[in-house]
Amino acid sequence: MKNLNQIKDSDPRIIKTENNRKLYIDGQNRNFPVYSIPLNYLFYNDKNARIATFINKYKNENQLDDLDMSDVEAYNNIIENFIVDSNPEAIKKTKININENTQQIPGIILADGRIIDGNRRFTCLRQLERENPGKVYRFETVILDDGYENFGKQIKLLELQIQLGAEERIDYSPIDKLVDIYSSIVVDKLLTIEEYAHTTNIKLSKAKELLMEAQYLVDFLKFINRPEDYYYALVNKLDGPLADIVKILKKEKDEDRREQSKLVLFNNMLLRPDGDITRYIRFVGSILNNKKEGDAFLEEQLELVCKTYEKLNPENENPVVDKESSFINVSSDEELKKSARLSKEKFENRINLADKRQEPIDLIIKAKNTIEAIDASVIQQLGADEKDKLKVAVKDILEGVKPILEALDV
Structure with a gap:
């Protein structure tokens, strides 16, 4: 040169x-x-x-x-x-x-x-x-x-x-940005996260989120046996679901559960069971973070992760060829996709049903609190027309309570 x-x-x-x-x-x-x-x-x-x-x-x-x-x-x-x-x-x-x-x-x-x-x-x-x-x-x-x-x-x-x-x-494409921050800080060790944030004019917290997102990208590509295949991530527009995965896993304080949840999210990102994968990952994350149903959902989804892992890593003589063909087989496996989708839908319905069951209790408690907040001395100061309107409203409330009391055998 x-x-x-x-x-x-x-x-x-x-x-x-x-x-x-x-x-x-x-x-x-x-x-x-x-x-x-x-x-x-x-x-x-x-x-x-x-x-x-x-x-x-x-x-x-x-x-x-x-x-x-x-x-x-x-x-x-x-x-x-x-x-x-x-x-x-x-x-x-x-x-x-x-x-x-x-x-x-x-x-x-x-x-x-x-x-x-x-x-x-x-x-x-x-x-x-x-x-x-x-x-x-x-x-x-x-x-x-x-x-x-x-x-x-x-x-x-x-x-x-x-x-x-x-x-x-x-x-820059979002995936190229992730590759760049990961290479600059983790692989080549050219910069610190603080230097990267300062030079690119972004907040340090945002830079840390990007680096975490980049690390999950690297982890995901290893999970699907395509290490460093960033072009796959670019073509499949994985930046959206990866950003949501960062938000989902940040809520999980237990390290072991966070790692298990990560595998579940990766598995769903690979299988792409239904529609918009970013939206789908968001729903999966909301179930994982649900206090009542999250653990049962995690356990069921981990069984699917095991099935995916076994299909991604067949014990055959030519591992290079087998890994590529097994990836294609898994990513297009309709049975796995269906199982993942049905599992998600089942737990979504459970959570929705639980919310519906809780809804009448919440509304009654809210009504009770509203009535208790009424100052009776103010009612005495109302005019005749205002009192008539209030009487009608109270009678309507009493009539509305009757079917609830009947349902409760009260």
Whole structure:
């Protein structure tokens, strides 16, 4: 890789413009000059949080630990597809804007050419150059100081500040945000939760909720034998049910019961027994948290968890093939889906019936309290018409009480 800082003054293809871009780096604001650079000097940032799920999918499908960068053009072609797939409509709009008005916002790159900010703009310029043979397109960008490529924490902080902490935040998918916070804090250990919250301009409590949600995402993917398959979570829009799972489990103080409830919620999220899975998980959580019926429901649902686990983990000779096929079999198993749905409906009906039984008692007690609150001395001060109206109302009450007394054999 070229060091652009070392060659920018001697290479005529790297042109210093009259523009600057202000960046907040290392605790201070700095003005960086903007350079116009040939596209073939640059390459995508494979750590870009917006495309984390797509890269993860590509690595899993091709059994790779990292992307091959020996051929930068081939590498860029692969990443470009991910950038486009992450938001085709945004690419279309940005491309039209650049074609009509040129690039308006400078990017940010490392000295080796890695793009930290501006992957979408770079993509549009690459496409325009291919579509217009003979016409040369260039990327306008800031070049960070030498050495930043070796400081993962500083680069991550800068990326978060630009892409998540700005007033107009870039459109990361909710799952990509979860992958990013988990990778930054738990896997790569680049940041603390406090640093992440501060840099992205969110409350610490919200950052902790996101991290918890991310941890449950990781746990769920392990539960279904698809570890780190974040693309599955993206396609199936698991961010909604995961957010509800965080709220449900936060109410559970007993650690063992919380873990058991988590497995029940995961099982229902996998089976997707009925309709909107976010709404369904919410109902399952409300039953688990019910004081009278929660334990019985948990016990019945754990039996289904065991059945799912056995089907997800068959004892056969080819575990890789069997796990994939067993996942497909379980996720489409109509009997398991039906059992989960009927269990949920049964306990919902029990709770509703109990509420209906309690309802007349609550209403009678409320009526009694209302009558006791009446000041008899105020009645004596009422006019004749008002007293007549009150007499009618009292007689109606007495008539209304009769069928209740008869039902009670009183």
